[in-house]
Amino acid sequence: MRIGFIGLGRMGGNMVRRLLRDGHEVVAYNRSPERTREIATEGAEPAFTVRELVDKLPKPRTVWIMVPAGDATEAQIAELMDHLESGDTIVDGGNTNFHDDVRRHAELARQGIRYVDAGVSGGIWGLQNGFCLMVGGDPEAVAPLEPVFRSLAPVDGYLHAGAPGAGHYVKMIHNGIEYGLMQAYAEGFEILHASDYNLDLARVADLWMNGSVVRSWLLELLGRAYKSQGQDLERLKGWVADSGEGRWTVQEAIERDVPAPVITISLQTRFRSRQDDSYGAKVLAALRNEFGGHAVRES
Ligand SMILES: NC(=O)c1ccc[n+]([C@@H]2O[C@H](COP(=O)([O-])OP(=O)(O)OC[C@H]3O[C@@H](n4cnc5c(N)ncnc54)[C@H](OP(=O)(O)O)[C@@H]3O)[C@@H](O)[C@H]2O)c1
Numbered sequence: 667m668r669i670g671f672i673g674l675g676r677m678g679g680n681m682v683r684r685l686l687r688d689g690h691e692v693v694a695y696n697r698s699p700e701r702t703r704e705i706a707t708e709g710a711e712p713a714f715t716v717r718e719l720v721d722k723l724p725k726p727r728t729v730w731i732m733v734p735a736g737d738a739t740e741a742q743i744a745e746l747m748d749h750l751e752s753g754d755t756i757v758d759g760g761n762t763n764f765h766d767d768v769r770r771h772a773e774l775a776r777q778g779i780r781y782v783d784a785g786v787s788g789g790i791w792g793l794q795n796g797f798c799l800m801v802g803g804d805p806e807a808v809a810p811l812e813p814v815f816r817s818l819a820p821v822d823g824y825l826h827a828g829a830p831g832a833g834h835y836v837k838m839i840h841n842g843i844e845y846g847l848m849q850a851y852a853e854g855f856e857i858l859h860a861s862d863y864n865l866d867l868a869r870v871a872d873l874w875m876n877g878s879v880v881r882s883w884l885l886e887l888l889g890r891a892y893k894s895q896g897q898d899l900e901r902l903k904g905w906v907a908d909s910g911e912g913r914w915t916v917q918e919a920i921e922r923d924v925p926a927p928v929i930t931i932s933l934q935t936r937f938r939s940r941q942d943d944s945y946g947a948k949v950l951a952a953l954r955n956e957f958g959g960h961a962v963r964e965s
Contacts, residue, residue, distance in 0.1 A: 752778025785837020
């Protein structure tokens, strides 16, 4: 299949490589032309403007956008809409909020443009292992794209999850679960690290990859990190970003009266990791000092 790709970053670049490897033709565009030139040396057809990208695609066209969710994706869609025609399809592969998908699907449908949301998982390992794809959209928009989805995904790694927004909805919950899993590993390994047993944590992580009920790819990655960085992780500060899906998962849980304490606390632990000191803990210290004369430490 011949497809246009906008956004050749860590994800988009490797997705294009995987498509090329499977015999697809890709017209590739990136905001900074260096990345476009680079991927052109690997077999993609370069485009240096959105107009050029659209002109190089057969009708009906398909354009996959892989840029940061929110304003960047919104602006990219708006620019594309100056050039696309009825019958063309836009695929948003970024980590978009499913509410935006539902809105966009309706807006674009009024102009005859099909909109497909594709939640992508696999990170920088996707080129090698395949990208897990969670897709939402109308069946008539999704079906023609299946050859592309199947090339990007590993065997059994693609699902048309449901109506517009369903792909990013499933991806949102996937990432919420990821927050909780990572938090559990972080806490368990912190206790192991604090113990008197002088444990080799890389070996524990590797051990648990063999037959244990807590084996997982995240655990495998932790073993890799220990081996390359040492188990004290001295090079790193305990500062953890969050990028949307965790918050949206918690908001959705609240919206639906679903208890989700692990994911919620995992998200809030990341907030705490970004504070140099905790104002809330200062309040606790002040109160204990007021009512009981308990010791405090000066800052
Ligand atoms: N990294 C992951 O593990 C992962 C996993 C699943 C989904 N995602 C999602 O995939 C999307 C891309 O992520 P990534 O990791 O590939 O990001 P990235 O490596 O930072 O690359 C971002 C890409 O978007 C382009 N871009 C950034 N801001 C733009 C703007 N305002 N207008 C036009 N283009 C812009 C960049 O162009 P320049 O080269 O010009 O900067 C670059 O090509 C995001 O929505 C992300 O949430 C990421």
